[in-house]
Structures are given as C-alpha cells and as structure tokens.
Amino acid sequence: MHDVARLAGVSVGTVSAVVNGHTTIRPKLRKRIDEALRALDYHPNQIARSLKLQRTQTIGMVVPDVANPFFTSVAHGVEMEGQRRGYSVILCNTNEDLQQERRQLSILFSRRVDGVLISSSNYDAAKDRLTRRRFPIVFFDRIPPGYRGDAVLTDNFSAAYRAVQYLIGLGHRRVAIIAGALDLSVVADRMDGYRKAMQDAELPVPAPYIQRGDFKLQSGYLCGLELLRLPAPPTAIFSCNNLMTLGLMGAIVEQKISCPDQISVLGFDDFDWAASFNPRLTTMAQQMCEMGRSAMEMLVERIESPIPEPDSEQGHVVVLEAELRIRDSTAPPPSNPIS
Amino acid sequence: MHDVARLAGVSVGTVSAVVNGHTTIRPKLRKRIDEALRALDYHPNQIARSLKLQRTQTIGMVVPDVANPFFTSVAHGVEMEGQRRGYSVILCNTNEDLQQERRQLSILFSRRVDGVLISSSNYDAAKDRLTRRRFPIVFFDRIPPGYRGDAVLTDNFSAAYRAVQYLIGLGHRRVAIIAGALDLSVVADRMDGYRKAMQDAELPVPAPYIQRGDFKLQSGYLCGLELLRLPAPPTAIFSCNNLMTLGLMGAIVEQKISCPDQISVLGFDDFDWAASFNPRLTTMAQQMCEMGRSAMEMLVERIESPIPEPDSEQGHVVVLEAELRIRDSTAPPPSNPIS
C-alpha cells in the first residue's frame, strides 16, 4: 500500500480510502490510484486489516465428523451463505472427541474468528471459553442439554414420530429402532418420538428392539445383525442416522434378507444417492443445506448486529421440519415374518 | 499480553518469551508469568502474531465440490495432517466454476494463507496469482495439463487399465465406460487406460460405449440409461467416478436389470458404504485420506523448507496406486446378454 501510494503520489490514507470505496475522493485521484493498484497487483493484507479492525471476517465451524455426508451438506450451506456475506470458514473436525473439541475451540479463539458454528452435545467446552464472553456462537443439529442460546435444529421428535407412525400405518407392529448415545439431544428426541408413536398405537416395545449405536456405519451393521437374529425380529427398523442406515443395509444384504419384502427400513437423513440404493431408501430427510445457511445467517446477524439483543437470556432458535421421502425400502409387513 | 506483563511485574518481551517457550527464562519468573497467563485466561492473538511473522499457519484448500465424498475424504486427511503440524485449513468450494476458483484464490491470497492445496483442471487461475510468486501450492487429484510443480495424484492410467483388465478377465467383451470432461487429467488418463486395456485384448470399442458424464450423480444415471438402451448393450460398465457410479446404479435398479447377473459394474473411488450397497460394489479405490495427508505434508515442506528447492523447475510428484476391491457388482457376463 505504501508503494501504491508512492507510485500514485498520494498518502497511504488516501489509498486506503480508495480501496475501501470511500466516496470522498476526487475522481481524478481515484483513477490514478486505481491504476497504481492495478500496476502493482495490490492485494489488501487482510491480516493487518483484521488486527486494526478487530474483525477477521472468518468463522469457525466445528463438527464431529467431516466425512459424514450430513455435516458436509450442512457445511456446503454454510460455505455458500458465508461467501455471500464475505466470511470464510475454517473447518474443524473433533472426531467426536471432547478433548479435540476443546483444543479446536481454543485454536479458533486464538485466531480471533468472529464467531463459531458448532455441533456438539457438550456445552461446557464451548460455554467455558465462548459464551462467557458473549462470544457469537450458534449451535446446530446437536444442542447441549440446558443450552439457551442461538441454535438451529430439526424437530427431531416430530420427525421420528412421523417416521414411525408411517411404518405403523403400513401395518407394522414390530418396529425396532437403532439409536445412538442418549446424551445427544438428537438421539433423545428421536427416541422419544419413536416411543410416543409406539405408545399412541398401543404397540409394545421389547427392550431388544432398542439398539444403541454410535452414529458410525459399523454400529449400524452390528445393531442390524443383532436385530435380525432376534427370536422375534422386527418387521421394520427405524435407523436414527445416515451412516447407521448404510451399515444396516449392509447387514441385510449380507444376511440375504429381502428389503422391503421381509423387512422395512426407514432411515434418518437423506442423501443424493439414497435413491440410487437397491432398494431405493425411504428416509426422513433433514434440510441439511438450509440448516447450514440458516445457522450462518444467524451467526452473522449476531456478529454484525450493533445491539446485543435485548432479550439476551433467550437466544434465537430456528426449528426446521424434516420431510418423509417415501421410496422402496418400506412396505407392508410380510404375512409370514422371518422366524 | 500487556496486562499479563503488568500483573506478573515483567515486560511484554518476557511474557512473549514464556508464551513461545524460549528457555532463557528463570524458572521463578516463568512460573509467576504462567500464573498470570492462567489468571487472565490469556489467549495469544494469532492475528497480531501473523502480521509480525508474516506467517498465518493457515492454508487454503480449494475443491470443486465439497459435498463429494471423495473430496471430503481427502479433506479429512488434510485436516489431520494439518493439525499435527499446527496448520488450520480454510475450505473453499468452487462448484466446478472457474470464476469462483479465481475469486476464492484471490480471497485466500488476501488472507495471506501460507499455501494452497487445490484440485483444478485449470492452471491459469492458479498460475496467475500464485505460481508466479513462487507461492507454495500443491495440486492434487486433478492436475492441469502442462503443470510442472508439486502434486499428488493417483496413477489413473494404471488404475483404469487394471479395472478394465479385470472385467475382461471375467469374460466380458462388451465393456463400456462412463467418463467425464476430457480436459480433466483424471478423465483423460482413465480413458486412456480403458482404451489400452481394450486394445490389448483386441476388443472393439463402439463409439456409443464411450459415454461422457460430468462427474455428477445425475449424469451417471443418464449415461447409464443411454447404455442400457443400446441395441447391443455392454455386459460391463466402468464408471469413472463415485457419484456417477451411484447414478448408474440408480438407472440399473430403475430398469429392473439385475446386477451383476445381467450387467457388471465397476466404479472408480471407494467409499465406506460401497460395501453396504446391494449388490456390494466392486471398486477401484483411490487412497483418498493418504492423498490429503501426503499433499499437506508436501505443502508444509514447501512452506517451511528454508531452501527453495534447487531443482526448482521440476516439482515433487507423489503418485498413489489405486487398489481393486472386488465385491459383488462384477461377475462373468451372462450367457444370454440383454437383447
């Protein structure tokens, strides 16, 4: 910038004004400076700018698993909205590990990101460092118990309820669930939805029908095997996340059980290629991209809003509805169920 | 830092020394400062540090499609290695758009990232801004024609050759390919491998057996339909990327054609859930995570290496081998092919 100023024969202050589009510059000068900018291939140093302005135009996004299509879809939404509003995003993976999460947040904080988007069941790690300072943060998907701030999430209870209700409507009476760790809000809510739907239909829920996975593919496979080998196996399975659904399908193929003829499968989370599966997967689809977009929007609002929100005790919460996508993996129960 | 210094009754220089682990500090002082650090919950301001040091400990990663499992797996590798070495990564999506790519690079440059990892078929956008200044950059996966710098890529020719050879070995004589835009190095190489394998087996390659997709799911579906409707349809299809393979499988299911009984499918790129498919997918698996790790390693080397590489004209190139994972979507051709 110094060089540019010299080349154009003006002061750095003036160059800065031009770069930032201040209108108080004489057109003649402005043109001369523009040329110098061009000539020297000048790129503003955002680091210096950030230091002065105390804003980095960067936000951190912390997710438990970057390779999970759900989170990458959300990230996609975040990225797009961020770009629209002039924010870059630093992606951090915690691998479902609390230590990692703490470290990542600390790093982000040191980098002075303007805000954080996070999916985490643990409030403390974040509360610690971030909320205490009224730091802009919005939780998405997984909301820690007791958290009262900004968040965007799916109505998991309703989604699960409707999913199971659909299964029951098809005629199923033996419906099992593959859930996850109960301390995750998403899991607890989906479980509640499942229980309520079963209860409303006056259907029993034998203990073994409730399987606990860990949201990874392998656990879906294992839980699936468990379920299929039961003396009285379910005729329909509701799987609480995308990866576990995939694992479950693997188990079903391996056991040479026919879906949906012998067993129905309804998965949580849709993905582009759910319709490429054989059978095409019936899913309860979350609005992944929209979740990211909306979370980013909310975060930027928080960052840029001059008024720190009067009703500060209660944050904004956006609740997204999931949508049932009926395809071919669900059907009425077989007249003669397996075993 | 100023406050910390005052609290501990020392100068900022000393605090800086402690924070950076310089060993020339008296233990007593060090302890007092450590306590002050703790008491004030001090987090070093990396922005200021970056400005002073002219290093941000941040790299940019530019990919055509963040939602593609291939790139997210690579990103995962990048993230892990980056963390190990103290680098954060800013993820940028270009959506296969050259304009976008240019913009993203410009932003990254303004943010003074220490280096860039990029998958792009277009050298110019990158060359422009980055290579000209001997800026640390390593290409991965897609390498622009004529590029001579650092890169990590799969041996696509060999991979495709072996894939098609396997199909031929199974007895197939009518093998089709679903490729992509030819200006992509990966596509050209895989195509060459296919042709060579066919040629070596003295098998004909009718023009309609070469389908051109765009690496998106939908195009795999469309190309698949095209192929299946041919008067003399292939008995095996080699699909050049993961998403197109998925689309192809969708077409096959929809047409109620049985795979592998009536048609064999071999896809490029593996993913965790390829084994959950019905049938379990045979794939030519690239080392995605390793590609990311290796690219990051190479980039950090470039960034931190004090000597700017004597043989500067020719960059390092890491070539990864793909591995054939035989599952159930491939089988000998049917005795009575469709139509």
Add this chain to the structure above:
DNA sequence: ATGAAAGCGCTAACAA
C-alpha cells in the same frame, strides 16, 4: 479533499 500519525498485539534485535 488529502496528509500525518497513532496504534491494533505481537516478536526480535539490541541494550542494559
């Protein structure tokens, strides 16, 4: 309308 200069938080060279 433009220039001069202070200072954002940090590091490192130099002084003590």
Add this chain to the structure above:
DNA sequence: TTGTTAGCGCTTTCAT
C-alpha cells in the same frame, strides 16, 4: 537474563 523499542500493514481521527 530481562527490558525497551521498532515495526508488521492497515484504518481512522485530526489537522490542514
């Protein structure tokens, strides 16, 4: 061994 200080490149207030 520790303190002092000059910038890193930018923005912005205050003079002019």
